[in-house]
Amino acid sequence: MPPDCPASFGGDWLSPTDPSYASAISRWAKNAERRAAVVSCPRTPEDVAATIKCARAHGLPLAVRGGGHSTAGASSSAGGVVIDLSVYMRHVRVDTDAKLAYVGGGAVWKDVDEEGMKYGLATVGGTVNHTGVGGLVLGGGFGHLSGEYGFAVDNLHAATIVTASGETVRASAEDNPDLFWAIRGSGCNFGVVTEFQLRMHRQRRTVFAGVVVYPGTVEVLEKVMQVVEGWWRASPERESIIQFLTLGPDGKPACVLALFWNGSEEEGRVHFKPFFDLGPVMDTCTEIPYEQLNGLQNAQVPHGQHYYMKGAFVSAPAFRSASPILSYITSNLDTWKELGVTPTLAFEYIPLGKTMSVPLDTTAYMRAPVVSTLCMMAWRDDDEAERKLEKVRAIANVLVQTLVESDAGVDKGTNTGYGNYLSEEVAADDVTAAVTGEKEKADKSLALFGKHYPRLREIKRKWDPELVWNKWYVVLPATA
Secondary structure, eight states: OOTTSOTTOOSEEEOTTSTTHHHHHOOSBGGGOOOOSEEEEOSSHHHHHHHHHHHHHTTOOEEEESSOOOTTSTTOOTTSEEEETTTTOOOEEEETTTTEEEEETTOBHHHHHHHHHTTTEEOOOOSSTTSBHHHHHHTOOOOTTHHHHOOGGGGEEEEEEEOTTSOEEEEESSSSHHHHHHHTTSTTSSOEEEEEEEEOEEOOSEEEEEEEEEEOOHHHHHHHHHHHHHHHHTOOOSEEEEEEEEEOTTSSEEEEEEEEESSOHHHHHHHTHHHHTTOOSEEOOEEEEHHHHTTTTGGGSOTTBEEEEEEEEESSOOHHHHHHHHHHHHHTHHHHHHHTOEEEEEEEEOOOTTGGGSOTTSSSSOOOSOEEEEEEEEEOOOTTHHHHHHHHHHHHHHHHHHHHHTOTTSOGGGOOOOTTSOOTTSOOSSHHHHHTTHHHHHHHHHHHHGGGHHHHHHHHHHHOTTOOOOOSSOOOOOOO
């Protein structure tokens, strides 16, 4: 630890010479790793405050690591200081009377799911359970339970935050309500959340979930989409479907549906009967403990690969949107083989009734009646990483643009996609980069936050006027 930092700092201070440094800067996406000058592993909010003050005294940029899932490098800092909450601040404590979970800023959803289900309680969390709680909640957040309980931000009761000045404050409907409004959807723009208080809900012990796989042909896809579209029009609530257009283990195109029903297998098979009647070539659906639900996709997205992500919104499930994507994947099989890349376009059919029942100005998160989609490219090898990233980025742009052009129901000018599906170009490694090309940064943030952006800028001026927090979609402080 630098000699001018407080002696009371009780955590670990890792430099590049420490044996654990390499693991400390590793990330879910290998291409999101950055060589930090130092990694701080705090034990308390006071340790977080000491780190912030020390970094600012030395003029070093800051980043916060919770689950480390940002492909944009928002949880990394080249040459700066990373506050790593995942080492000592990963606790989960459940108050069964209040139905609240007190969750450390470094926890992942697996921690919350497992601890909550000890008491038959759950909340809206990520559909990949090694995702960090912090990034998902602060970015809006949705999951399999959103049809019943809304977005993750709708289930945030309060938060403990260490601000840019090193002050530790509580944000809730009663305490610092402006900050509470802002953090619910603006990502890491306002400080370090060391603890979340999440509302929990009664949850049955087992649920029906798994995948059904269909051949990746346009003819089969049309039949699948007819069933999906009918299911969506019925305004589902206790369920979700995530559709993947991708390559199977044999390298051939496939249409995969991840089905979830918050009930028994007997009920689920009846409810999803039209999908089973289509004759999938694979069916892994069964009744499983709830705490296993958000781990079903983990094997497809392991740590240590290279990932490129880009999101977009569509207005509803539609064959006209899915068909050109499958055709593109099918017509470029040689490209995928040459690059060693697995392309995936995911359509996240999360029921909207509950999320859209909340008044639009309740949170900074811009809610709209749209379906989130994710274009994700994954590859393992490190050969010619930059060249490969350029090619992958270009392909992802084509796929997303194809998707956007297929749907006239979403404004193309503001179709950023879900903020947590951030491409790497937006995240800055320092304040200078954050304000360079200010108009471009502001345009991207304005597109994401919409009419909430001016209010966010005013709150930013109050809580972070010097732009200490400049990762993700940067909120620039309002000028006087």
